[in-house]
Amino acid sequence: MRHTDGRKLDHKTLEALRIRAVQQVMDGESPEVVIKALGMSRARIYEWLAAFREGGFDALKAKEIPGVRKSLAANRFGSFTPGLPPLPRTS
Numbered sequence: 001m002r003h004t005d006g007r008k009l010d011h012k013t014l015e016a017l018r019i020r021a022v023q024q025v026m027d028g029e030s031p032e033v034v035i036k037a038l039g040m041s042r043a044r045i046y047e048w049l050a051a052f053r054e055g056g057f058d059a060l061k062a063k064e065i066p067g068v069r070k071s072l073a074a075n076r077f078g079s080f081t082p083g084l085p086p087l088p089r090t091s
Contacts (some may be wrong), residue, residue: 011062
């Protein structure tokens with residue numbers, strides 16, 4: 001059986017999918033049926049349900065992607081340009 005690769009979906013789409021899937025299970029649908037309709041692995045729905053039990057719908061929301069943060073605000077960048085030599089003009 002082929003499963004949908006959730007990594008190929010954007011974060012907002014995955015968030016909506018998780019919330020809708022958990023809502024369907026809360027409305028009485030079998031977790032097996034819900035996840036099979038989505039084409040994802042069986043374990044995934046139980047991970048989502050566990051997260052929901054721990055933190056509600058907020059636990060199913062997309063998290064901020066970790067990475068290097070900008071260390072210099074855009075409005076402060078201009079303060080560094082006076083020390084640089086001017087660009088040569090092309091005419």
